[in-house]
Amino acid sequence: MSFDIDVTRQHGKRRIALYHRTQARIVALIGPSGAGKTSILSMVAGLLRPDHGHVSVAGETLFDSDRRFALPPARRRLGYVFQDRRLFPHMRVRNNLLYGYTPSSPHSLDDLAGFLGIGHLLDRWPGTLSGGEAQRVAIGRALMSDPRALLMDEPLSSVDPRRKAEILDMIRHIPDISQVPILYVTHDLGEAHRLGAEIVMMT
Numbered sequence: 001m002s003f004d005i006d007v008t009r010q011h012g013k014r015r016i017a018l019y020h021r022t023q024a025r026i027v028a029l030i031g032p033s034g035a036g037k038t039s040i041l042s043m044v045a046g047l048l049r050p051d052h053g054h055v056s057v058a059g060e061t062l063f064d065s066d067r068r069f070a071l072p073p074a075r076r077r078l079g080y081v082f083q084d085r086r087l088f089p090h091m092r093v094r095n096n097l098l099y100g101y102t103p104s105s106p107h108s109l110d111d112l113a114g115f116l117g118i119g120h121l122l123d124r125w126p127g128t129l130s131g132g133e134a135q136r137v138a139i140g141r142a143l144m145s146d147p148r149a150l151l152m153d154e155p156l157s158s159v160d161p162r163r164k165a166e167i168l169d170m171i172r173h174i175p176d177i178s179q180v181p182i183l184y185v186t187h188d189l190g191e192a193h194r195l196g197a198e199i200v201m202m203t
Ligand SMILES: Nc1ncnc2c1ncn2[C@@H]1O[C@H](COP(=O)(O)OP(=O)(O)OP(=O)(O)O)[C@@H](O)[C@H]1O
Pocket: 011, 012, 014, 016, 031, 032, 033, 034, 035, 036, 037, 038, 039, 040
C-alpha cells in the first residue's frame, strides 16, 4: 500500500476529511480552494494533528489515533515540495541538493542531477534560476534525503505551461528511479492526467 489515509479534522465550522487506500505510485488530490488539500498534506507530514484516524505511507504507520501513536514530523522521512520552492538562497545549487543527503540515499548527486536535467546548474545561486529550474532543484533536494514519499503542494502553479509539461513528465518518472510514491496537490485536472496519477477529488 503506498498510501493508507483515513483522517478527519474540524477547522472551525469546516470538517476536513479524507479516506483513501491505494497502491498507486502517484496520487493527485484535486479540489477547489479551501477544500482542504494542504491540510491533508500537513496531516500526513505530521504538521497538523488529525482529530481522528490513521496515516500509513509505504507500509509504515505514521499516525494512529486509536493507538495514540504519532511519529514526530522529523522522523516521518517525507520530502515536501512547496509552490514557493524554499531553496536556501545562500547556498549554491550543489549544496542545496546535498543539504538533506543521507548515506542511505540510492542517488548520487550526479545521477540525480542528470535525471532532473540540472547538471549544468550545480554551481549557480538559487536567485539566478528560472521558476522551473528552481523547482527541479527543490524536487532534487527532497529526493536526496531518501524520503519514504514525496508530498508536493501545487509545485508548478507559477511555472509557465511549456516548462510545466516537461517537469510533469519528469515527475511522472520519479517512482521509476526512486521507488517513492507521490502525493500531489493541484487545482488542475490536466496536471493530474499528465502525471498519470490516480485522482482523488476533494470538494
Ligand atoms: N490552522 C487552521 N485553523 C483553522 N482553519 C484552517 C486552518 N488551516 C486551514 N484552515 C481552513 O481549512 C480549510 C481548508 O484549507 P486548506 O488550505 O487545507 O485548503 P486547500 O484546498 O489547500 O486550499 P488552496 O487550494 O486555496 O490552497 C479552509 O477553509 C481554511 O481556511
